[in-house]
Amino acid sequence: MKNMKTLLASVVLTSAMTFQAQAATLKLAHALPTEHPVHKSLAWFADEVKKETKIRVKVYPNGTLGDETNLLQMVQNGTIAFTKVSAAPLSTFAADYNVLSLPYLFKDKASYDKVLEGPIGDKILASSEKSGFIGLAFLDAGARSFYTDKPIKEPSDLKGMKIRVQNSPISIDTMKALGATAVPLPYGELYSALQQGVVDGAENNIPSYYSSRHYEVKKFFSYDMHTMVPDVLVVSTATWNPLTDEQKATIRKIAKETVEQQKTNWKAYVDKSLIDLKKQNVTFTDSDIPAFQEAVKPVYEKFKKENPDLADLLEEIQQAQ
Numbered sequence: 001m002k003n004m005k006t007l008l009a010s011v012v013l014t015s016a017m018t019f020q021a022q023a024a025t026l027k028l029a030h031a032l033p034t035e036h037p038v039h040k041s042l043a044w045f046a047d048e049v050k051k052e053t054k055i056r057v058k059v060y061p062n063g064t065l066g067d068e069t070n071l072l073q074m075v076q077n078g079t080i081a082f083t084k085v086s087a088a089p090l091s092t093f094a095a096d097y098n099v100l101s102l103p104y105l106f107k108d109k110a111s112y113d114k115v116l117e118g119p120i121g122d123k124i125l126a127s128s129e130k131s132g133f134i135g136l137a138f139l140d141a142g143a144r145s146f147y148t149d150k151p152i153k154e155p156s157d158l159k160g161m162k163i164r165v166q167n168s169p170i171s172i173d174t175m176k177a178l179g180a181t182a183v184p185l186p187y188g189e190l191y192s193a194l195q196q197g198v199v200d201g202a203e204n205n206i207p208s209y210y211s212s213r214h215y216e217v218k219k220f221f222s223y224d225m226h227t228m229v230p231d232v233l234v235v236s237t238a239t240w241n242p243l244t245d246e247q248k249a250t251i252r253k254i255a256k257e258t259v260e261q262q263k264t265n266w267k268a269y270v271d272k273s274l275i276d277l278k279k280q281n282v283t284f285t286d287s288d289i290p291a292f293q294e295a296v297k298p299v300y301e302k303f304k305k306e307n308p309d310l311a312d313l314l315e316e317i318q319q320a321q
Contacts, residue, residue, distance in 0.1 A: 025058060026057045026058070026239060027058055027080040027082070028060070028081060028082035029074070030068075030083055031071065032061060032084070033211050034062065035211050037265035041262040041265050042084060042258075048257070048258075049250075057081070068086070071083040072093075072234070075236045076131060082235050084234075087100045087232050088229050089166060089168060091168060091170075096124045096310070101166075101170035101174075102170060102314070103174050103293075104296065105317065111321035121138055125232070132236060132238070133234045133237060134235060134237065136235055137233045139258070139259060140230065140263050141228075143227070144225070144227045144229060145221065145223050145225055145226070148222070149218060151220050151283065152287055153285060153287055155178045155179055155292055158175075162198075162200045163175050163180045164185045164193060174299050177297075178226075185198075190212070191212060194217045203226070206270050206274065207270060209277075210269075211273075215277055215280050219281060219282050219283060220283050220285065221283070221284050223284065223287055224292045225289065233255055
């Protein structure tokens with residue numbers, strides 16, 4: 001019996017040491033350039049995890065390990081530990097994320113923070129566990145607006161235009177409601193698609209528009225701010241489940257601190273971007289937001305009809321603001 005206990009203890013110790021060795025080189029990959037504020041926030045996260053848990057996290061930016069879709073698949077199968085993915089495509093794996101792509105879901109930034117940093121946000125982050133990953137934190141990704149070859153003041157200005165969107169049913173429905181044709185494309189292919197006329201424009205936030213140099217081919221940025229879809233820092237359950245409770249608690253704490261770090265990085269980068277974009281002769285237009293809000297009402301009607309199981313979550317988000 002004593003020998004058996006010794007053997008079991010040895011196996012447990014060896015397993016723990018093996019995991020620690022693997023954890024010493026955990027990979028965090030994303031598709032954004034190194035100058036992007038999200039990269040800076042994720043690099044900060046990696047440094048803090050190493051500092052507080054002794055687990056080394058190596059960051060791979062610029063899509064060096066694949067695009068957003070590939071990276072999420074790698075997280076699911078445990079090839080990499082962490083990635084950053086927009087909440088929009090996560091709806092394929094956890095239905096709760098679907099709600100976050102609805103246009104004009106949040107009244108303002110304060111409402112956005114209140115919902116996503118509270119119990120509702122925590123519930124959504126946990127909803128993907130059966131798909132092989134969980135969310136650790138929502139990272140500020142600003143508001144998404146249009147950039148094209150002309151000002152977009154009214155929804156009618158989009159009529160007949162091909163607009164690149166994320167691969168999300170709600171994003172596609174939103175473009176349809178506004179009179180545009182939605183063209184889902186990987187983000188890494190967008191510059192050439194804009195340049196070659198595969199699409200007439202795209203919709204995104206200022207940092208992405210600037211850091212990916214899309215302003216070189218599309219000079220009009222119109223502030224309709226139709227969605228505020230957050231980025232999500234996710235971790236593979238293959239990495240997460242073997243961690244100790246103490247390690248999990250520490251990493252969760254660091255992830256929450258990364259949310260605040262991201263707010264600072266985001267604002268600083270937006271301010272810098274706007275200065276440089278004006279020097280690049282980009283024209284900024286304030287869109288008629290009430291007209292856009294009216295135009296997208298059918299998106300909500302369709303969403304409620306097709307997603308009755310999410311009606312309570314939608315109402316909960318609306319009432320929390």
